[in-house]
Amino acid sequence: MELITGLVTILSFYILIIIILHFSFPEPHYDWSKIDLENMNFPSEFSWGVATASHQIEGNNTNNWSKFENDRDIENSGLACDHWNRWEEDHGLLVELGVTSYRFSIEWSRIQPEKNEWNEDAIQVYSEMVDSLLQKGIEPMITLHHFSHPVWFEKLGGFYERENIDYFRKYCERIFPYFADRVSKWCTINEPEVFSIMGYYMGMFPPGKRSVRKAIRVMKNVMIGHGEVYNCLKSLKPDSHIGLAKNVTIFDPYRRWNLIHWITCYALNYIWNGAIISGLKKGRMFGSSVKAAKGSLDFIGLNYYTHVLTTPFLPQTTEVDLPARKNQQITEFGYPMYAEGMARAIKILQHLQLPIEITENGVADKDDNLRPNHLKRHLWVLSKAIERGSEIRSYFHWSLMDNFEWAEGYSLRFGLHHVDYETQIRTLRTSGMDYREIINKFRE
Numbered sequence: 288m289e290l291i292t293g294l295v296t297i298l299s300f301y302i303l304i305i306i307i308l309h310f311s312f313p314e315p316h317y318d319w320s321k322i323d324l325e326n327m328n329f330p331s332e333f334s335w336g337v338a339t340a341s342h343q344i345e346g347n348n349t350n351n352w353s354k355f356e357n358d359r360d361i362e363n364s365g366l367a368c369d370h371w372n373r374w375e376e377d378h379g380l381l382v383e384l385g386v387t388s389y390r391f392s393i394e395w396s397r398i399q400p401e402k403n404e405w406n407e408d409a410i411q412v413y414s415e416m417v418d419s420l421l422q423k424g425i426e427p428m429i430t431l432h433h434f435s436h437p438v439w440f441e442k443l444g445g446f447y448e449r450e451n452i453d454y455f456r457k458y459c460e461r462i463f464p465y466f467a468d469r470v471s472k473w474c475t476i477n478e479p480e481v482f483s484i485m486g487y488y489m490g491m492f493p494p495g496k497r498s499v500r501k502a503i504r505v506m507k508n509v510m511i512g513h514g515e516v517y518n519c520l521k522s523l524k525p526d527s528h529i530g531l532a533k534n535v536t537i538f539d540p541y542r543r544w545n546l547i548h549w550i551t552c553y554a555l556n557y558i559w560n561g562a563i564i565s566g567l568k569k570g571r572m573f574g575s576s577v578k579a580a581k582g583s584l585d586f587i588g589l590n591y592y593t594h595v596l597t598t599p600f601l602p603q604t605t606e607v608d609l610p611a612r613k614n615q616q617i618t619e620f621g622y623p624m625y626a627e628g629m630a631r632a633i634k635i636l637q638h639l640q641l642p643i644e645i646t647e648n649g650v651a652d653k654d655d656n657l658r659p660n661h662l663k664r665h666l667w668v669l670s671k672a673i674e675r676g677s678e679i680r681s682y683f684h685w686s687l688m689d690n691f692e693w694a695e696g697y698s699l700r701f702g703l704h705h706v707d708y709e710t711q712i713r714t715l716r717t718s719g720m721d722y723r724e725i726i727n728k729f730r731e
Contacts, residue, residue, distance in 0.1 A: 301546065308549050314539050314594075315627045316612060324663040327670035328729075334426065334681035335726045336388035337381065337703065338647050340433040340477070341397075343690035344370040344377075350396035351441040352434065352693075355493035362696030368688060369711050371412070378419050380687060380704055380713060385726045388426040390646060390683045391416070392433035392477070395440075399458055402439050410465055417469050428472040428646075428683075430532065431459050431516070434482055434492065434693065441494065446505050447487070452512040459516045460523070467524045474588055474646065475516045478534040479509040480559050491694040503558075503573050510566045514579030532588035532646040535560055535632035537625075541596040541610050552597040564638055586680070587639050588646030591632045591665075593622040618661075619651040619699055626664035633672050633679065642678045645669065649685035651692070651699035658703075658718035666725065684722060688713055 342348050346367040356363045370377055381389055397409040420427045432455070436445065443451050459475070476482070483506035486492035488499055496502075517529050538555040540548035566572040570581030596610040611623035618624055629648070636643055648665050652658040666682065673679050689702035697708065703719035706712075 304546065305544055305549075309543055314543070315631075316615075317627055319660075319664065322667065324660075324667050327667045329670060329673065331729070332680075333673075333729065334388045334644075335730070336386045336390060336426075336428070336681060336683040337384065337687040338390040338683040338685050339370075339392070339687050339690065340430070340435075341392045341394035342367075342433070342435040343686075343692070344368040344688070345394060345397075346371055348394055348396060348435065349400070350394070350435045350437060351445070351493045354438050354441065355495065359495065361694075364691040364696075366708075366711075367691045368706055368708075373711065374412075374416055375419065377687065377713070378416075378423060378425075380715075381420075381425055382423050383715065384687075384703065384719060384723050385730065386425060387726075387730070388428060388472075388681060388683065389420055389687075390428040390430065390474070392430035393462065394435065395432065395458055396435065396437040398462055399437055401437075402454075405461065410462060414465055417466055421469060426472065427470050428474065428644075429466065429470055430474040430477050431462075432475065433477040445494065446483075446508045446512060447501065449508055449511070452508060452515060455512050456515045456519055460519050463520050463523055467520075467527060471526070471528050472586075472644075473520065473527060473529045474532045475513045475529065476509055477532045478590060479506055479513065479531065480563060481534050483509060484559070485694070506562065507566070507572050507575065507577050510563060510572060510577045510580040514577065514581070514583040517583035518579065528585045530584045530586040530588050530641075530644070532590050533560075533563060533636065534590040534592075534647075535635055536592065537594035537628050537631055537635075538597045539594050541598045545598075548598055551599050551601075555595075555597055555601075560635055564635070568639060584639065584641055586642045586644050587636050588644045589632055589636055590647035590685075591629050591645070592620075592648070592650075593618075594625045594628045594631075595622065616657060618657060619653065620695070624650065624657065624661055624664075626661070626668050629665050629668040630672050633669075633677055637677065642680050644680055645682040647683060647685040649701045651701050652718075653700040655705075655716040655718050658716070659721050662718055662722060663725075 342352050344367050346369045393413055398406055400406060417427050440454055483502050487496040487502035487505050490497040513531050520529055536559055538552040540552050542548050562572045566577045566580040567584060570578045608621045611617055615623040650658050650661040686701045688704035689700040689706040692699040703722060704713040704715055
């Protein structure tokens with residue numbers, strides 16, 4: 288009898304925990320057939336943009352990524368979109384879309400190809416890009432590190448070695464004055480968690496390591512680097528607006544009645560999201576100090592794509608179809624479309640009590656069948672978040688055009704413009720026309 292009573296007590300306690308978790312951490316799913324996606328409003332000062340990254344579009348870069356491509360004998364980025372030679376044409380695409388802002392990255396390896404070599408010609412090209420944008424009434428947002436950096440920096444150990452942060456800071460300090468009089472918005476680092484985990488645990492980004500310890504060490508060093516760069520650049524121009532782009536992927540339990548799944552998703556949410564927020568808010572990550580990162584933001588950038596249904600048996604590659612709830616649509620990347628998670632991601636970043644810029648949001652969809660709805664659903668969710676009082680200043684769609692999608696190469700197409708890589712002809716997709724219509728509606 289005592290055994291039965293004990294088992295009943297344990298079971299009751301288990302059920303109580305699951306009920307508390309279920310209602311404390313809900314996973315909303317909307318009936319989109321009952322939602323009017325035209326019913327959205329944005330303030331007149333809201334900024335509409337698109338985003339790109341240097342290695343993905345410029346072509347013929349020589350950096351840690353091109354070396355990784357050659358060393359691993361994987362698809363080579365090569366000419367990419369030939370943006371380095373066609374940027375004026377591509378700025379015309381921005382005008383055609385009607386965007387008011389453009390987020391792009393400066394390629395460190397072009398600026399500093401060798402440790403003691405500075406390429407003033409490359410700096411001049413980026414300067415001309417900035418002038419071109421401003422002449423067109425488009426506000427630039429510059430990202431200083433978007434996954435790629437010089438080969439010499441990688442050979443020294445990259446961000447794995449704490450002393451190498453000085454090289455990154457000096458690079459940022461060197462180029463900042465060339466643009467600071469014309470560019471007010473800056474992202475120091477793009478997705479520090481993706482850079483660290485994909486490169487040092489998943490092994491799919493350079494340098495292709497597979498170590499939890501190394502991934503955590505790199506993540507901490509990247510955040511220290513961000514903090515040092517922030518403080519350095521603010522000292523040069525205090526009225527600059529400097530932040531970083533944080534990928535928020537939400538981890539939910541695959542089985543909401545399974546406590547092991549809950550524990551797993553709790554751990555992953557901390558590693559992917561909570562640790563960096565802690566570093567920025569408290570100056571501590573994974574139990575150790577990252578003092579330079581504390582308070583080192585004027586805004587926080589949100590890159591949002593999806594949620595992941597979690598079990599202890601985590602995939603060790605992205606070449607799998609992730610689990611999805613009933614009726615969820617699967618994107619070509621293999622994860623579900625989950626626009627409802629945009630509001631949850633915003634809520635997570637609101638712990639920082641800072642303005643939010645949506646620095647990336649998009650979908651891989653070569654036939655443009657999913658993207659129009661994907662765009663409108665996420666903007667609808669964003670609109671409702673703003674109505675509820677969230678301080679969200681911008682939306683940058685990923686991406687302006689198809690490009691080299693890192694470990695996935697050219698197989699995935701995220702562009703509002705289709706790119707024919709043989710002819711380099713850009714063609715506006717239906718989703719791009721939809722985005723243009725939305726922008727024009729709220730710019731009037």
